[in-house]
Amino acid sequence: MDLKIGDVTLTSRLFVGSALYPSPAIMQEAIRASGAQVVTVSLKRQAPASQGGQFFWDLIKDLDCHVLPNTAGCRLANDAVNVAEMSREIFETSWIKLEVIGDDYTLQPHPFELVKAAEELVKRGFTVFPYCTEDLILCQKLRDLGCPVLMPWCAPIGSGQGLLNVFSLKTLRTRIPELPLIIDAGIGKPSHAVEALELGFDGVLINSALALAHDPVGMARAFAQGVDAGRRAFLAGPMEPKNMAQPSTPLLETPFWAGGGS
Amino acid sequence: MKAGIVGAGILGRLLALRLVQAGWKVTLWDSEPWGSPSSCSFVAAGMLSPLSEIETAEVKVFEMGLRSMELWASLVAELGDVYYKTLGSLLIAHAQDADELVRIQQRFDYKLNAGHLVQRASPARLAELEPGLAHWPREALFLPHEGHLDNRQVMQALAKHLETLGAEWNVGVRVDSLEPGKIHAAGQTLPYDQVFDCRGLGAQTDWPQLRGVRGELIHVQAHEVNFSRPVRLIHPRFRIYIVPRPDHVFVLGASQIESQDLSPISVRTTLELLSAAYSVHPGFAEARILGSYVHCRPAFPDNLPRIAAKEGLVRINGLYRHGYLLAPTVVENVLDWLSGSPVRDPELLNSEGLK
Numbered sequence: 001m002d003l004k005i006g007d008v009t010l011t012s013r014l015f016v017g018s019a020l021y022p023s024p025a026i027m028q029e030a031i032r033a034s035g036a037q038v039v040t041v042s043l044k045r046q047a048p049a050s051q052g053g054q055f056f057w058d059l060i061k062d063l064d065c066h067v068l069p070n071t072a073g074c075r076l077a078n079d080a081v082n083v084a085e086m087s088r089e090i091f092e093t094s095w096i097k098l099e100v101i102g103d104d105y106t107l108q109p110h111p112f113e114l115v116k117a118a119e120e121l122v123k124r125g126f127t128v129f130p131y132c133t134e135d136l137i138l139c140q141k142l143r144d145l146g147c148p149v150l151m152p153w154c155a156p157i158g159s160g161q162g163l164l165n166v167f168s169l170k171t172l173r174t175r176i177p178e179l180p181l182i183i184d185a186g187i188g189k190p191s192h193a194v195e196a197l198e199l200g201f202d203g204v205l206i207n208s209a210l211a212l213a214h215d216p217v218g219m220a221r222a223f224a225q226g227v228d229a230g231r232r233a234f235l236a237g238p239m240e241p242k243n244m245a246q247p248s249t250p251l252l253e254t255p256f257w258a259g260g261g262s
Numbered sequence: 263m264k265a266g267i268v269g270a271g272i273l274g275r276l277l278a279l280r281l282v283q284a285g286w287k288v289t290l291w292d293s294e295p296w297g298s299p300s301s302c303s304f305v306a307a308g309m310l311s312p313l314s315e316i317e318t319a320e321v322k323v324f325e326m327g328l329r330s331m332e333l334w335a336s337l338v339a340e341l342g343d344v345y346y347k348t349l350g351s352l353l354i355a356h357a358q359d360a361d362e363l364v365r366i367q368q369r370f371d372y373k374l375n376a377g378h379l380v381q382r383a384s385p386a387r388l389a390e391l392e393p394g395l396a397h398w399p400r401e402a403l404f405l406p407h408e409g410h411l412d413n414r415q416v417m418q419a420l421a422k423h424l425e426t427l428g429a430e431w432n433v434g435v436r437v438d439s440l441e442p443g444k445i446h447a448a449g450q451t452l453p454y455d456q457v458f459d460c461r462g463l464g465a466q467t468d469w470p471q472l473r474g475v476r477g478e479l480i481h482v483q484a485h486e487v488n489f490s491r492p493v494r495l496i497h498p499r500f501r502i503y504i505v506p507r508p509d510h511v512f513v514l515g516a517s518q519i520e521s522q523d524l525s526p527i528s529v530r531t532t533l534e535l536l537s538a539a540y541s542v543h544p545g546f547a548e549a550r551i552l553g554s555y556v557h558c559r560p561a562f563p564d565n566l567p568r569i570a571a572k573e574g575l576v577r578i579n580g581l582y583r584h585g586y587l588l589a590p591t592v593v594e595n596v597l598d599w600l601s602g603s604p605v606r607d608p609e610l611l612n613s614e615g616l617k
Contacts, residue, residue, distance in 0.1 A: 022318040023565040024473075024520075045519050045530075052523030055473035059563065105358075158498055212365075214372040 003202050005149050005180055006127055008066060012037045013197065014227045015068065015182060017207025021216060024059050030210050031063055034220035039065045040097050040205065044073035048086040057090060068129060070097035077116035084121055096121060097129045097151065097184075107157040107185075111138045115145070122146040131184050134168040136175055143179055150176065151184035151205065154196065158208040160188020163195055173200045190219075190226030197230025198238060266291065266445045266452065268437045269460035271303035272413070272585050273578060275420040276337070276593045277458060282427045284597065289430040289454075291445065293464070296421065296433045302462055305557040307479060307505045307513045308413035308586050309492050310334060311351055313380070313405050315584065316373050317366055317501075320566060323584055324374060326591040326607060331409060333590035338411070341419040345412035345508050349491040352383070352392060353403040356541065362496045363403055380405055394488040394543065410492050412507050413586060437461075442574030456600070459577040459615075462560040463522075469570075469579060469615045474522035474558030477583065478531045479515030481552040486545030487512065495538050502538040511552065514539050518583070527554040559583050567592055570615030571599050577615040 003010045016036040021027035031039055041060050046053030060067060069087030074080040077100060084096040100117055102110030109132050121128045122145055130142045134152040142150055152172060155161035163169060164186070173181060180202040187193055193204045206223060213219035263286045267274045270292035278288045294300050312327025331348070338346040355363045370376045381404040389396035391404060425431070437447045440459060445452045459465050466472045489512070492505045505513040514535040517528075532554065539546040561582040562568055569592065570577040576596060581588050591607065598605040605611065 022320070023561075023563065025562075025564040028563070045528075046521035047523035047525065050523060050525070052476070052521035055522060056520035214369060 003180060010037050010066075010203075012224070012227070013203035013231055014193075014223055015040065015184075015203060015205035016210060016220075017205065018042075018060055019072075019207055020211035022211075024056065026216055027211070028059060028063060030216040030220040031065070033217045033224070034210065035224045037065050038068050039063055040068045040070050040207070041091075042070050042072040043087055043090065044071065044083055048083070048090060051090070061091075066095065067091045067093055068095050068097050069093065070131075071099050071117075072101075074100050074117075075102070075110065075113070076100070077113045077120065080113070080117040081120050081124075084117075084126060085124075088126070094125055095127045095129065097131060099131045106159075109133055109153070111135065114138075115141055118142055118145050118147055129182070134165055134172055136168070136171055139172055139176060143176060147179075149180045149182060149202075151182045153185035154183045154192070155186025157185040158212075159186055160209060160212075161186055162188055162192035163199075166195075166199070169196075169201070170199060190222045193223055193226040194230035194233070197227055198233045200234055203227070263287065263455045264453075265289070265456050265458060266440075266454035267458040267460055268292075268440055268445060269462060269464060270421075270431075270433065271301050271460060271462060272306075272417065272420075273303075273462075273581060273589045273592065274458070274460035275303075275417065275424065276589050277460060277578075277596060278424055278429050279337075279340075279420060279427070280593055280597055282424065282429050284600075287428075287430075288424075289432055289452075290424070291435060291437050291447065292433045293436040294433065296431065300557075302557045302559060303417055303585060304414055305477065305479065305555040306413045306585055307492075307503065307515045308411045308416070309351070309503065309505055310348075310409040310411065310587055311405070311492065312587060313370065313374075313376060313408060314351060314353065314494060315587065317369055319584070320564070321373055322566060322607070322609065323588065327584070327587045328407075329594070329606070330587055330590040331407070333594065334409070334411070337590060338416075341416065341423055344415040344419050346409070346416075347411070347491065348409035350404055350406040351408040351410070351492040351494065352388070352395070353405065353494045353496055354395070354398060354400070354542065355496040357400060359497055360400065362498060363401070366496060367403065379407055392489060392491065392493070394490075395493070397543075408492070410505050411586065416586075440575070442572065455574070457575050458596075459575065459579070462579060462581075463558055465560075465577060465579055465615075469577065471562055471614070472560055472579060473520075473563075475561050475582065476517065476519040476521045476523050476556065476558050477515065478517040478519075478527040478535075478554065478556045479513055480527070480532065480535050480554045481507075481511060481513055482539070482546065482549040483509070483511050483552055484543075484546050484549035485510050486548060487543050489543075493542060495542055497538070500534055500538065502535060504539055504542060512539070512546075512549075516583075522558050524556060524558060527556055559585075567610055568612040568615065569595060569599070569605075569610045570613055571596070571611065572613075572616055575616065576600075579615065 071080040
């Protein structure tokens, strides 16, 4: 059941964000309830150069999780590289969730700037977790550049729409079997997480789904179970759906000739 | 009885008023000169919105806020001529974000079963309520039990009132430290029966759980815009409000960033606030920008206020973004404690700040 990323072994397949919660106290409680071992944190607006967010960052460090700093809010590769460097210093980790945004409303990743930034960050020794679309060619390129994990969206960030393009997501899973694939963005409900894990994705990252729930702590517990259920189902091998109703035992009272045409 | 109050923000001033009226001899201390805009209380927008706030705040904030609304009515009557309105507030959203209004209504119901405190306003009803929004083509939410005030006028009126009542002002003097019964400032130690610590973030060394949450806002004057009550634009990523002041002045606010950073307003926040305002009313295009203001709200991890009280020293802090909404109730609790009667909101009492 464990998930390995580089030399880190995780027992939880849930990654959680730390933004938008009603209060830091609720954020901490929800993250603990989720059982997540990886927490993302964004620095860009918190005056990282003057350590303005120190208090908040300490709250994140208190959680005793792996911190996955992100480059949320960056629109250019250079900008993302700078934020990554500051994050490495502040959190003493080479992990970076690389977000380079191309559209302000949907927060869709900018594939071209993303590839540029990923290339540079891998060169500088970062472990790059790229937030990308579900485009196969983009994902293959990111893999070839040396990203040890991919984080495709399943719907726009914060939309809670769930898996919008199941076909492409299945293609990704089939065509990139060698890397952990974590669904990042678009998950709204535990059922979405179950679906992603059942398809063979290695985990999901959620933030708004917890932070914007009426009860973030209750929702965190629900997600922990959802991710667990989805993974167990994947390992157990779900039956293939059949396109007609088929009795599982012969119905002796229905003579086979009675049902058939002519 | 002698009271030394350190920190002359809204909390310190309201407390001073109630203590003077209860017969105490009060001295107010503040490191900033009188009326300095470098206090949180000057930067605030002055919204009294107990219901809107519980989109993210605890229900406690709503309960205390409702009590404060009652207290503000009588306070304002004492202060005389200050801009204070109880006309409710409006929540609107652009077409693509209409779901957000539904979500907020669900949140009110979930937390408070407060459906009856919210009215859905059709475009026609909206135009009737707020003719300045007659062009708005979509349904809005009207929260009739909210209010707003001009925080700067209130701060000035309180200062004047306190002066007439005989409170002493020691402003522009930095207090080095305080302890039960004593204030150390400018090389002197001054004795008091009770010291009150209302320093907000200034008390951080004594209360390490306190953090600053950056807020940025802009004042504009828009002669083409007439709003009589606060308008909140609900958006998936920003919360932006437009709060009217006298003479077509509007406060556009506010960012909320987990950072203790007092540097000037960012370009991004400026763009967000101004374009949001313009998207609500095109009359903001020709508005004049009067100024931008930045401060950090003092907050505890649960974003609720705390009172740490013992003989000789009372610390009050953590009013977060609810300074004007909560200060009157918080002061009422402090007065309860001083008189030995059960406090109204015992959850606020917390002895950690006294260690």
